[in-house]
Amino acid sequence: MNGVKDMFNRYLPVDRTNNLLLMATALLVVWTSFELLFTRIWSNWMPIVPTLLGYASEGLLILMTAVVIFHPEIGRKKLFKRLKNPLNTSLLVFFVFALFSLFVNNVPFAQGVFGVRALFQFLILFFILLTIEIPEQWVKRLFHIILGLGVLQVVVGMFEVLFKVPLPLRDAEERRSLAIGEEIRAFGLMDSSNTLGGYLVAILLLLGIYIFVYRSQLSKKQMLIYGLIGLVLLTGLGLTFSRQAFLAMIGCFGLVGLIFRKTKAFRIMLYGAIGLLVVFIVGYGIALLTLEGFAQRNANTFDLSSNYRYLIVLSGLLVFTFSPVFGVGPGMFGSNAAFFFDSKMHQFMHEDLPTTMQTVDNNALYVLVEYGVVGVILLGLIFVAIFKTMAKLISFNDPKRRWVGLFIITFTVAWLLMGTLSTAWENHQIALFFWLFLGIAVNWYKRDKTTEE
Numbered sequence: 278m279n280g281v282k283d284m285f286n287r288y289l290p291v292d293r294t295n296n297l298l299l300m301a302t303a304l305l306v307v308w309t310s311f312e313l314l315f316t317r318i319w320s321n322w323m324p325i326v327p328t329l330l331g332y333a334s335e336g337l338l339i340l341m342t343a344v345v346i347f348h349p350e351i352g353r354k355k356l357f358k359r360l361k362n363p364l365n366t367s368l369l370v371f372f373v374f375a376l377f378s379l380f381v382n383n384v385p386f387a388q389g390v391f392g393v394r395a396l397f398q399f400l401i402l403f404f405i406l407l408t409i410e411i412p413e414q415w416v417k418r419l420f421h422i423i424l425g426l427g428v429l430q431v432v433v434g435m436f437e438v439l440f441k442v443p444l445p446l447r448d449a450e451e452r453r454s455l456a457i458g459e460e461i462r463a464f465g466l467m468d469s470s471n472t473l474g475g476y477l478v479a480i481l482l483l484l485g486i487y488i489f490v491y492r493s494q495l496s497k498k499q500m501l502i503y504g505l506i507g508l509v510l511l512t513g514l515g516l517t518f519s520r521q522a523f524l525a526m527i528g529c530f531g532l533v534g535l536i537f538r539k540t541k542a543f544r545i546m547l548y549g550a551i552g553l554l555v556v557f558i559v560g561y562g563i564a565l566l567t568l569e570g571f572a573q574r575n576a577n578t579f580d581l582s583s584n585y586r587y588l589i590v591l592s593g594l595l596v597f598t599f600s601p602v603f604g605v606g607p608g609m610f611g612s613n614a615a616f617f618f619d620s621k622m623h624q625f626m627h628e629d630l631p632t633t634m635q636t637v638d639n640n641a642l643y644v645l646v647e648y649g650v651v652g653v654i655l656l657g658l659i660f661v662a663i664f665k666t667m668a669k670l671i672s673f674n675d676p677k678r679r680w681v682g683l684f685i686i687t688f689t690v691a692w693l694l695m696g697t698l699s700t701a702w703e704n705h706q707i708a709l710f711f712w713l714f715l716g717i718a719v720n721w722y723k724r725d726k727t728t729e730e
Contacts, residue, residue: 291350295409301341302402302713303419305334309709310426310476311466334705338401345408352408359408362719363666367659368400374655375607378648382606388618392608392647395703396656399712406716407723413677416717420483424506427480430473431513434463438516463516471699472706474519478526478695479710481510482688485530489546490680515560521698527553528694529687586638586698593642596622597649604649611643612703622646640696640703663689663715670722681718688714 289297312334346352351359372393379389436442441461462470484507488495495503514523527550534547596610608614610622637643645653663685670682692711695701702708 289344289348291348294344294348294351298341298344298405298409299411299415301337302406303422305337305402306419306423306709306713307426308334308337309705310430312705338399338405341405342401345405356408360404362407362723364659364662364719367655367662371652371655371659374652375648378603378606378652381603382600382609384606384609385618388608388614388620389606390608391614391617392606392612395608395612395614396644398703398705398708402709403712403716403719406713406720409720411717411720416677416681420487423480424484427477427510427513428506430465430467430476431463431509431516434465434473434513434516437461437465438463462518463513465513467706470517471519471522471695471701472704474514474517474522475525475691475695475699475701475704475707476710477510477514477517478522478529478691479688479707481507481514481526482529482691483684483710483714484510485546486533486683486687487680490676490683494676518564520561521695523553523557525691525694527557529691532690533683533687589637589639590642593637593639593646597646600649602649602651604645604647604652607647610646611637611639612647615643615647638700639698640700641693642697644702660689660693666722667718670718678718678721681714681721685711685715685718 344351346356375389375393378384379386384392438461463473464470465473465476467473467476484503488500488503488507492500514526530546530553531550534544534550538544538547593611596605599605605622608618609620614620615622644656648656667682667685671679671686673679688711692701692707695707
């Protein structure tokens with residue numbers, strides 16, 4: 278044992294290990310933004326490449342976890358103390374219930390595990406971030422890297438719209454939009470326009486809240502640069518034609534402005550949200566009148582006989598009646614695991630649903646069906662604990678804590694809203710922002726509590 282300790286002290290002292298874990302976290306953020314590009318466009322001519330690369334982020338997280346657990350100064354006996362945080366109780370209760378539902382419903386263990394994983398994609402990253410020191414300057418550097426990634430995604434999206442590049446990249450003939458005359462929508466390097474929309478919402482919230490929290494410390498040049506970046510990101514969001522993402526962003530800016538309306542700077546966010554809502558309504562109306570594809574897509578939306586989201590809800594409510602209290606079990610209805618393992622619950626899917634669907638495209642519905650009323654309540658308690666912790670964090674008279682805390686509050690709301698119309702909760706590109714900054718926020722919250730004690 279002493280030999281292992283000596284090896285760590287020689288090659289991976291605490292400071293170096295901390296820096297390596299921070300670098301790995303930044304690499305994970307960058308890789309996640311490009312992951313789908315590599316795992317999709319190579320599938321036809323190098324099938325083994327996307328399979329291996331698709332697990333690169335999981336492999337990196339496992340390596341980071343091993344370092345944390347076995348490091349003599351970070352893990353081992355000190356690990357439980359470092360992992361202690363206000364969210365543990367609610368998380369533990371939910372996981373105990375998930376295991377209970379898994380066994381009660383006789384769910385195959387692997388299927389159940391993958392079903393829970395769909396909700397908690399980066400929970401491991403959250404716990405890793407609790408064990409290390411996270412400097413403010415590193416978070417700001419990561420923030421600027423994220424801004425650069427967002428701008429790159431928008432530039433790629435503009436190229437796609439300009440040259441009418443269809444989705445997915447690997448096979449233009451499979452693009453649904455071309456078949457029904459729908460408009461070409463920006464999707465960047467993501468798997469869909471809604472994914473890019475949710476990704477940009479997260480970055481816009483980060484940027485908007487950063488500007489308002491640090492406004493007194495920013496020069497006019499910096500304000501101008503950040504303003505231009507925000508305009509580019511907003512344009513990219515508009516080109517995704519993602520109604521759910523745009524409305525979620527408006528709601529979040531309005532929420533911050535409403536909560537802190539007594540502060541002039543934050544009141545501007547409320548006015549900005551109202552202005553964006555007007556822009557959305559006007560732009561929506563113009564698009565309906567001028568874009569045939571957009572009008573066609575909206576006509577399909579309001580035709581309930583062919584609206585797949587409405588038909589999914591009908592199917593989900595039918596399955597929900599089988600076990601409304603405890604649910605039908607994790608991974609049994611709507612998560613990716615249910616489709617991968619061809620769950621028996623799929624026999625109750627509406628006959629008019631597309632046969633190519635690999636998800637129910639509604640996180641809220643599948644959570645209700647898989648975990649039942651009890652599971653939804655327990656999941657809700659997790660978010661109550663998050664909101665309470667973040668409210669305490671932003672009460673500190675410290676800009677960096679207010680920035681991260683406010684982002685978690687607003688983005689959590691946006692994330693939950695987007696999950697009612699999409700798979701945002703189990704989407705790597707969107708979910709990563711939630712767990713990443715939640716880990717940073719709770720880390721700083723714990724540091725403050727330790728200092729007080």
